Amino acid sequence: MRSYRQFASVYDRLMEDMPYSEWMHFARKCWQQYGTPKTIVDLGCGTGNMAIPLAKSGFAVFGIDLSAEMLSIARNKWDEPSAGGGRRDSGAVRWLQQDMRDWELPEPVDAVISFCDCLNYLTEPDDVIAAFRCTYAGLAKGGLFLFDVHAPITFERYAEEQPFVLDDKDVAYMWTCDYDEATHTIDHDLTFFVRDEGPSGSDAVYHRFEESHSQRAYDPEWITEQLAAVGFELLHRAADFKWDAPNESSQRLFYVARKPE
Structure with a gap:
């Protein structure tokens, strides 16, 4: 598992069209x-695009992520006057650099969310089993665990449609994928070109950097079995931001599990 590094600096710019409101x-x-x-843990919170709105709605949120760079951006966003806790209806956020495979808090929480295919x-x-166990341990009795994952068919589509290219004035990238059908593992190789205006604003240059990330899709029934083995009660399975049950063409799978009372 690898944390985001330089990618953190352009993450929000590239993810601005992601359906955070639907999550x-x-x-x-x-x-x-x-x-x-x-109380809520946002597991794999990234730059806080879920944690901050939840806190502003009055929840006490723990944003947990492996990447120090992503957490730094999240902290800066939360500390901005327009986002911070000065509003009467605001809760609070604590940002914690921890691995989702062995995270822990001093006290159990009421809910854990992990969206945007973090578990992939x-x-x-x-x-995956270790992350489930930590989450089970970190939840209060009756606590809810909500998460989504990409289905194997999604990575198959990525492999068929790649390469992906973005060419905007401030940032450009080339994104290629290498998919292993046997293990449902996909390697993403990304090359970025990020515009730097320079001190005068007239001598812009583009800085190049590269990152590689790997993801794996798991059989949906295997995920269900592992949740049960850890002790969770599966309440619902859904797909593609709808409440309907998944089918063979579903791209993003949602799970709702509960730690028994």
Whole structure:
């Protein structure tokens, strides 16, 4: 498992079209149905695009991520006057650099979320099981675990459609994929060119950097089995931001599990 490094500096720019509002809607729908939490862990919180809105809505949030660079950006965003905790309806955020395979807090929380296919970055089955165990241990009795993962078919589509190219004025990238059908593992190789205006604004240059990331898709039934083996009660499975059950064409799979009372 690898943390984001230089990619953190352009992450929000490249992810601005991601459906964060749909993830939020899905979480709130789950909480309306199964119980609204007071304390939440955002596991794999990145630059805080879920954690900050949740805190502003009044929740006490722990943003956990492996990347110090991503957490630094999240802290700066939260500390901005327009985002910080000065509003009466705001909760609070604590940012913690921890590995999702062995995270822990002093006290259990009411809910854990892990969206944007964070668990796909665990490319060994034992690592997924370790993350489930830590999450189970970190939840209060009756606590909810909400997460999504890419289905194997999604990586097959990536492999068929790659390479991907972006050419904007401020940032450009080339993104290629190498897919192993036997293990459902995909390697993403990205080359970025990021514009730097320079001190005068008229002598812009482009800085190049490269990053590689690996993800693995797991059989949906295997995930269900591992949740049960850890002790979770599976409440619901859904797909593609809808409440409907997944089917063979589903791209993004959602799980709602609970630690029994």
